[in-house]
Amino acid sequence: MNSTIVKLERQGAIAIVTVDRPEALNALNLRVFAELESVFLDLARDPSLRAVILTGAGKAFVAGADIKEMADFGPIQARAFARRGQSVMRLIESFSHPVIAAVNGFALGGGCELAMACDFRIASEKAKAGQPEVNLGVTPGFGGTQRLARLVGRSQAKYLLFTGEIISAERALQIGLFDEIVAPEQLLPRCLEIAQTIATKGPVAVSYSKHAINIGVEATLAQGQEYEAELFAQTFATQDQKEGMAAFILKRPAVFTGA
Numbered sequence: 622m623n624s625t626i627v628k629l630e631r632q633g634a635i636a637i638v639t640v641d642r643p644e645a646l647n648a649l650n651l652r653v654f655a656e657l658e659s660v661f662l663d664l665a666r667d668p669s670l671r672a673v674i675l676t677g678a679g680k681a682f683v684a685g686a687d688i689k690e691m692a693d694f695g696p697i698q699a700r701a702f703a704r705r706g707q708s709v710m711r712l713i714e715s716f717s718h719p720v721i722a723a724v725n726g727f728a729l730g731g732g733c734e735l736a737m738a739c740d741f742r743i744a745s746e747k748a749k750a751g752q753p754e755v756n757l758g759v760t761p762g763f764g765g766t767q768r769l770a771r772l773v774g775r776s777q778a779k780y781l782l783f784t785g786e787i788i789s790a791e792r793a794l795q796i797g798l799f800d801e802i803v804a805p806e807q808l809l810p811r812c813l814e815i816a817q818t819i820a821t822k823g824p825v826a827v828s829y830s831k832h833a834i835n836i837g838v839e840a841t842l843a844q845g846q847e848y849e850a851e852l853f854a855q856t857f858a859t860q861d862q863k864e865g866m867a868a869f870i871l872k873r874p875a876v877f878t879g880a
């Protein structure tokens with residue numbers, strides 16, 4: 622697909638994906654979903670990729686689902702739109718490599734949901750977050766009622782959802798919605814620094830760690846540990862395990878290939 626809104630840049634093993642629709646504060650419509658899906662599916666096929674940074678152009682990360690596109694929906698279209706958004710969020714959440722949200726500005730409604738589908742959220746001091754759907758007479762539809770409660774606990778999630786309050790980056794950090802806040806000009810450098818650190822590690826181990834956490838938080842402790850033991854076992858089938866342990870013993874840096 623020819624991407625006109627979702628821009629892809631590469632810095633070595635790191636991909637920077639930018640939703641670039643600043644005139645609508647990067648609002649999510651069907652076109653944006655199609656492009657996000659296409660970009661992530663292409664990236665999934667790239668063996669040299671190690672991490673993705675997802676951000677927005679201009680003053681917003683993403684200011685929500687596109688209100689102008691949704692305004693005339695009936696329930697059938699609304700359900701289909703929610704399912705479409707949810708499937709793109711799941712694609713990002715279950716993406717084989719880490720996806721870091723670089724929250725540069727407003728992360729509201731669907732934008733907050735998109736940020737929560739990423740593995741963690743590094744935010745500019747200028748960023749703001751919230752689920753203001755109640756102001757429009759609707760609920761979140763892209764996983765916000767589910768991921769927010771899991772991330773910040775049900776009381777904080779209910780507070781944000783019931784009041785529609787737009788909170789500062791500092792408050793989002795306090796409640797665990799953001800993981801770190803930095804000066805605006807440091808946002809991309811800091812995300813790149815984290816992504817580059819990840820890129821030096823065993824890629825299969827990173828990917829399995831991500832999946833073990835994602836599966837484990839939805840499972841019982843016993844099921845999660847069962848899955849963990851299986852993934853641990855599978856890492857011993859990789860050359861990277863031999864390399865990582867040999868490098869430790871020989872006191873030299875490991876060079877991982879993803880094999």
Ligand code: CAA
Binds near residue numbers: 734
């Ligand atoms: N959808 C469509 N267009 C949007 C938008 C959205 N979510 N958010 C902003 N825009 C548009 C505005 O309509 C405006 O367009 P025009 O210039 O054509 O009028 C442009 O982006 C710039 O926005 P503002 O002039 O409003 O910018 P501001 O700085 O004054 O305000 C803001 C910024 C507080 C983020 C405000 O734009 C706002 O409240 N946006 C809506 C936020 C929102 O309600 N998000 C939730 C959407 S519902 C949802 O996401 C449901 C779901 O989970 C599925």
